[in-house]
Amino acid sequence: MSNVVIEAQHISKRYRLGPTGTGSIRQDVQRWWRGNADPFFRERTDPGTLWALKDIDFTMQRGDIWGIVGDNGAGKSTLLKIISRIIQPTTGRVRGRGTVGSLLEVGTGFHPELSGRENIFISGYLLGMNKARVKEKFDEIVAFSGIEQFIDTPVKRYSSGMYVRLAFSVAAHLEPDILIMDEVLAVGDTSFQKKCLDKMKELSGDGQRTILFVSHNMQAVHHLCKQAMWLQRGQMVTIGSATEVVNRYVGSLQQHKLRQQWDDPALAPGNEFVRIMSFELIPELVEGAVSIDVRTSLTVKFSIRNEVAGALLNAGLHLYNYAGECIFDVASPATACAGGLVQGECKIPAHFLNDGAYYFSLIIVRDTSIPVYYHEGGIHFEVADYRENTNWYGKWKGAVRPQFPFSFGSV
């Protein structure tokens, strides 16, 4: 007996752009008529096609946990829908062994007018549970959701949190051979996300269940999945171990502008007092990492040309996040500078910045009080997340993420 549970061969999905497919009979007849009468017309009016997926091949073994990463519109959801047999591929085929449960939304089949009890049954059946199983798990589902008192109340009266909890409880008690999840982690509060991830870990524990899951949460993919694939504009970029794929994907996402340099002072930004000649960020990547993450120490180097010999200058570095908040403002000591090149260097230790996107601005100040030149947004970079020894995968709070000495233990 082979251990392959899903085998996808050359899956492609083409969507027609424009009004084709749905519309009026008149349009269809017109299109048909002109298409037959004038072969050139067809080409001219065809608004084009979009390959949502192109030639995807993979096989999944029993017990595998796969993550699918990629930008919006990369074809991730389309792929999940094809594997779930909701839509058909344009070419190729997917074959599988065992039951498939797809969680493409929270609360599949829920009806607002019906009670929680009714909805548990409908949703359970829709997701592929049989009657015996829903009955057997009913109490567990209700207990897990924590809404016992409201089980006979129509779900339209639920708070959105209660609704999500009930919906997820149903989904969590599905036990298909192959579980397909789309971005379920993106909804709900962080404690719900945590519960969801824990449940996934639990489900995958016995090594019998195969899980395929799409997420934008790289931490979750990295920690839960063994394998991953990266889709971009419908094509497979890489497929392989989750760590490698996530690293490459995150690396490609970082819109680095780590270095600025001007050779000709006349073209360099600045004014009659100073010119910015170079401004750069040098990350010291930890071993094995391919991108800046929270463990990376960063060095900012810059050089300016001082046009006023003997001026008392100092430099300031402002770090902003993309919400426009200033994370810190550090200043160098002031020095009387000779005319010509002046260099500066500032080191930001590892384990200080939280994950996120940032930019540095450089300010030059004269006589410790008069701003001479403000060079804004010279360096852009992103800090990726990295975690060890934790089961927490939600967003890490705080503007910074320092590691202070912290002792903890029973006395």
Add this chain to the structure above:
Amino acid sequence: MAVEAGTNEHWDWEANSTTKWVSLSFRSLWDYRHLLARLVRREFLINYQQTILGPLWVVLQPALTLLVYVLVFGKWMGVNTGTAPPVLFFLCGILLWGLCNDLFTGTAFIFTYYSYLYSKVYFPRLIIPFSIAGTHLARFAIQGVLLLAVFMYFGLFRQYSFGLNYWVLFLPVAILLTAAFALSLGLIFSILTARYRDLSNIVHLGIRLFMFVTPVIYPLSLVPDSIRWLVQINPLSSLFEVFRYALLGQGQFTTSGLWYSATCIVILFVFALAWFNKQAARLIDVV
């Protein structure tokens, strides 16, 4: 090589680019029978949630229609209902036509109405139209009680002698054929309305016009000979006539007419199922 070796082994399911006319798996429909039952139940619960009279509406609706029909067609226009009291005559027509009409309009838009389910989870696509058929057959069964009550009233207090006969045994077949006809048309129109939105405007009008070529509010015997063929090619005509004949002893039908109806409806039903099967997977992309 692994792929090569895999092809000969057993796979539980496959998704590919082809759609088949006949891929109907009764096994998979059977596996989802509980879902079907729940959907029927759900339909009842949703319709009568927060209404004061609740499920009473199932019988109140035809009762009110009956009142209007008896007044308009019976009293004012004087449609000749033969020996049968107008109330009974119209009630039979209203109930059977109600089944046909509701079942058709209920299924003719399923791709639009149920895309929120179809596009999110896989289950045999026919479950939804079958559950709608189940809902309306159940409603019809409840309305049968109303029919029985009215009959008893006429029997006990009006000394009306029924024309009940052995054709009563044929009633379930006639009812199922009527439902199958409505379901077939509904399935076909569900595909058409998904593709051509314009049609949805015509569907309601169309079914109302169709009522007039079906002997619902008039007996077949009242139709002038010159246009009788128009009513007779309608497979429903014989069924309506036999329905009333079985209960009221009044109606015009022939055995060959019934065979004609049954054959038409079975062919239509098989075609509708096959076409629905073939189109369902593709239409999810369109709606």
